[in-house]
Amino acid sequence: xxxxxxxxxxxxxxxxxxMDGNRRWARAAGLARVSEGHRAGADHLEDVLGWLTxxxxxxxxxxxxxxDNIRKRDADEVAYLFRLIESVVPVxxxxxSDWQLHIAGDLALLPESCATALxxxxxxxxxxxxxxxxxIGYDPKEAVRDAVRGLLxxxxxxxxxxxxxxxxxxxxxxxxxxxxxxxxxxGEHRIxxxxxxxxxxxxxxxxxxxWPSFAEKDLDAALAEYTxxxxxxxx
Ligand code: IPE
Ligand code: IPE
Ligand code: MG
Numbered sequence: 226x227x228x229x230x231x232x233x234x235x236x237x238x239x240x241x242x243x244m245d246g247n248r249r250w251a252r253a254a255g256l257a258r259v260s261e262g263h264r265a266g267a268d269h270l271e272d273v274l275g276w277l278t279x280x281x282x283x284x285x286x287x288x289x290x291x292x293d294n295i296r297k298r299d300a301d302e303v304a305y306l307f308r309l310i311e312s313v314v315p316v317x318x319x320x321x322s323d324w325q326l327h328i329a330g331d332l333a334l335l336p337e338s339c340a341t342a343l344x345x346x347x348x349x350x351x352x353x354x355x356x357x358x359x360x361i362g363y364d365p366k367e368a369v370r371d372a373v374r375g376l377l378x379x380x381x382x383x384x385x386x387x388x389x390x391x392x393x394x395x396x397x398x399x400x401x402x403x404x405x406x407x408x409x410x411x412g413e414h415r416i417x418x419x420x421x422x423x424x425x426x427x428x429x430x431x432x433x434x435x436w437p438s439f440a441e442k443d444l445d446a447a448l449a450e451y452t453x454x455x456x457x458x459x460x
Contacts (some may be wrong), residue, residue: 231287235453237405239284240277243419244270246435249318253435260305265437267313274357276441278323280448283355285400286329290418293362295334310361311339318346325353329397329420356399367419371394396422403427406451408444414423428454429449 241278244266251262270287288373289310295303326347332340343361361426372395376388383391393402404423409415412433430447431441 236280236448237428238282239286239401239404239406239423240282241286241288241404241407241420241424242273243407243409243417244271244436244439245288245409245413245417247437249411250435250437259302260309262437263306267309269437270437272441273439273444274321274324275398276353276444280444283323284399285356286358286360286398286404286420286423288360288417290330290361290363291418292331292334292367293418294361296360305370307336307339308455311336311342315342315346315349318350321350321353321357323353323355324350324357325355325399327352327356327358327398329358329360329368331364332362334362352407356392356401358398363418363420369422371395372399375417377433393422398423400424406430406447408432408447410434410439 227353234362247260247262247266249262250265251259255260256262258410274285289446294306298306314326316326320392328343328347332343333344372392375395376383376391381391396402398420402423403425404427405418406419407419407427407429408431409429410432412431414431416429428451430450433449434440434443
């Protein structure tokens with residue numbers, strides 16, 4: 226039994242967002258093209274980041290595009306998504322005052338202009354106080370493989386816990402790797418490869434809302450659910 230002092234539950238330190246449902250949102254809204262759902266989804270991320278900032282959350286990881294999405298989706302849709310990322314992320318990165326950008330994913334899967342725009346955006350946000358990781362061209366097993374490959378290449382010889390910590394340190398993303406709360410929208414109850422290493426102890430909350438209509442009150446409901454579950458686990 227833990228003392229009551231230890232049952233005080235904070236907000237999640239690091240929030241993960243699987244933003245899903247853009248195409249269904251566009252279809253339900255009667256829009257002519259699913260790309261309009263992706264555009265709305267990109268705009269909506271700005272709103273959600275603002276709400277998270279207002280709630281004091283300084284570590285956020287977002288699933289933007291998986292390596293599987295790039296490999297398996299229609300070429301026109303993928304080309305649109307690359308153009309959207311290339312046009313939106315660098316502009317937003319320059320407008321934020323607090324978010325330091327990190328990219329998790331294989332930039333070699335992206336057109337060179339898009340990869341360069343993302344590298345530049347990462348550069349201009351250096352040394353900011355909050356950390357936003359965008360998963361783009363991301364595959365979790367490849368990320369772990371690359372981390373291990375880096376250690377092997379350096380001839381690092383560590384064992385057990387130190388090796389686990391060394392792999393964690395080498396994973397892409399901000400300084401706090403562990404994710405406390407994962408929110409997936411659109412009613413799908415899957416993880417789809419969203420940072421499984423980092424989400425080992427995460428609470429997962431599923432929302433039926435499509436990403437572009439995920440509202441501030443839905444975020445608050447997810448945060449309240451996190452607090453409720455952590456309190457139950459601590460009592
Ligand atoms: C999420 O929305 C965005 C990406 C995966 C790029 P979807 O495009 O998966 O939209 P739905 O889930 O098909 O509605
Ligand atoms: C997974 O979305 C990745 C993102 C939300 C960016 P999908 O909508 O492609 O997921 P699956 O493939 O249906 O699991
Ligand atoms: Mg989807």
